[in-house]
Amino acid sequence: MSVNQAFILGAGLGTRLQPLTHVLPKPLVPLFHKPLAEWALDACEGVGCSRFAVNTHHLPEAWEGFGEGKEVGFFHEPDLLETGGGIKNIEAWVEDGPLLIHNGDIYSSMPLWKLAEAHANSNNTVTMALRSEGKAKHIALDDSGTRVCDIHFKCGRAKGTHVFSGIYIIERSLLAMIPANEKVSVIPALLELAENGRLGGVVIDEGEWLDLGDREAYVQAHCELEIGPHIHPDAQVEHGAKVINSVIGSGAVVKAGALVRDSVLWPNVRVEADADLDHCIIYSGKPIRGVQKGADL
Numbered sequence: 001m002s003v004n005q006a007f008i009l010g011a012g013l014g015t016r017l018q019p020l021t022h023v024l025p026k027p028l029v030p031l032f033h034k035p036l037a038e039w040a041l042d043a044c045e046g047v048g049c050s051r052f053a054v055n056t057h058h059l060p061e062a063w064e065g066f067g068e069g070k071e072v073g074f075f076h077e078p079d080l081l082e083t084g085g086g087i088k089n090i091e092a093w094v095e096d097g098p099l100l101i102h103n104g105d106i107y108s109s110m111p112l113w114k115l116a117e118a119h120a121n122s123n124n125t126v127t128m129a130l131r132s133e134g135k136a137k138h139i140a141l142d143d144s145g146t147r148v149c150d151i152h153f154k155c156g157r158a159k160g161t162h163v164f165s166g167i168y169i170i171e172r173s174l175l176a177m178i179p180a181n182e183k184v185s186v187i188p189a190l191l192e193l194a195e196n197g198r199l200g201g202v203v204i205d206e207g208e209w210l211d212l213g214d215r216e217a218y219v220q221a222h223c224e225l226e227i228g229p230h231i232h233p234d235a236q237v238e239h240g241a242k243v244i245n246s247v248i249g250s251g252a253v254v255k256a257g258a259l260v261r262d263s264v265l266w267p268n269v270r271v272e273a274d275a276d277l278d279h280c281i282i283y284s285g286k287p288i289r290g291v292q293k294g295a296d297l
Contacts, residue, residue, distance in 0.1 A: 002048025003116050003169065006100040007090060008040050011057035011077050014105065016214040019296055020283055025058050026213070027104030028066070030266060031221060032228035033249060036212060037104040041067060044100055047112045053090045054104070055081075084186035087170070088178040096172055103166030107221065109207035112167065119169040122146070124200035125193050126170045132205050134163030141201050148194050148201040151187060155194055162201070165209055215296065219279060222247040222264045232267075241271075252282075 014026030021029070027037035041052060051071040056063055060076050075090050087101070098119060100112070110129065119127035128148060130139055140150040140158035150157040177189040193199035208225065212218045223245050230243075232250040237243055240256030249267035254260060257273035263280040265271065271282065276291045288297055 003044075003098050003100045004048060005051045005053075005095060005097070006041075006044035006049040006102060007053045007055075007087065007094075008037055008044070008102050008104045009055060009083075009086065009166075010037055010063070010104040011055040011080060011086060012105060013058050013080075014213075017212075017218065020215070020218075020281060021058070023059075023283060024062055025056070025060075028062055029105075029212075029218070030249060031107055031212065031218075032225065032247060033232050033267075034228070035066070036107060037066065039107050040102045040104055041070070043108060043110075043112055044102055047100065047116045049100060051095075053093050055086045055089065079183065081183050082185050084178045084184040084189060085182055087186060088175060088180055088182075088184075091175045091180075094172055094175065098169045098171060101168050101170060105211070105213060106166050107208065107210045107212060107225075108165065108167065109227075110165065110167070110204045110209055111206055112204075114204050114206075115167065115169060115202055118146070118200060118202035122200050123198070124171075125174050125198045126168055126190060127200035127202060129165040129167040130162040130201050130203045131165055131209055132162060132203055134209075134211075136163055137161055139164050139201060141203075146200060146202070147197060148190075148199040150194060151191060154187075154191050162203060165204070166211070215281060219262065219264060219281065223262055235265075246277075 010027045014021035028035040053073045055075045057077045115129045138152045138160040139162040140160050142149040231248045234250040235248040235252045237254045238256040241254045241258045244261045246260045246263045248265045251268040252265045254271045255273040258271045258275040260277045263277045266283040269282045270287045272287050272289045275288050278293045280292050281296045
């Protein structure tokens with residue numbers, strides 16, 4: 001079963017990733033040379049999506065050119081509308097049929113066809129993709145293991161056993177359950193569905209799933225994943241520079257004599273010969289010199 005349309009959530013402030021998010025919205029922060037939101041777009045295309053909506057708030061101009069050549073509609077939120085209000089705000093854009101919603105600040109290689117298949121084979125209004133392991137086990141499944149019966153114990157039915165991945169499929173009918181022109185969470189509507197047995201859940205533990213909301217997780221993902229070249233073909237790492245377990249972006253220059261360990265260099269940065277970088281994120285245009293440990297520069 002394929003899904004034709006997707007909504008990529010791009011309006012978050014990304015406060016936990018500051019100062020990186022002073023220059024880019026969190027969903028546009030690069031992961032292995034591609035914005036996080038582009039990884040999300042690719043995942044949605046993998047289950048048949050050909051039209052996309054993206055909501056924006058912080059630094060909306062940075063989204064220019066995103067999804068070039070694809071059918072992408074942008075919905076700016078001058079004031080953040082939260083998860084429910086953001087969905088309601090694109091109501092006129094949403095066509096009949098299922099809508100895939102994907103957080104823009106996570107990386108996932110989960111087989112989303114399992115989510116699409118589970119939704120198609122149910123009468124659920126919403127089906128959530130879940131993980132068995134993670135820090136925020138707020139989702140409880142009923143005895144069938146296919147329906148969500150509680151979230152944050154708000155229904156008083158069961159305590160959470162699974163983690164919500166930030167990826168789910170909705171039917172257009174959910175939009176009628178969300179008030180218009182309000183800053184509102186989607187959780188009240190989901191709880192109503194859970195009470196009525198119309199909120200599905202499918203556990204997908206295959207593939208990677210990473211919430212890259214803080215710097216530690218962001219650096220760790222670059223040190224552990226193998227989803228692209230560690231050194232971009234357009235980067236210039238001079239002979240005599242040493243790069244260990246790090247990712248070097250397009251147009252970056254690492255001068256001979258520099259040492260870069262467990263670090264992430266964004267495109268077009270410059271690391272001078274006397275630099276010794278350990279666990280750093282280099283994102284600015286200023287030349288980087290000297291010993292730096294755990295720094296964002």
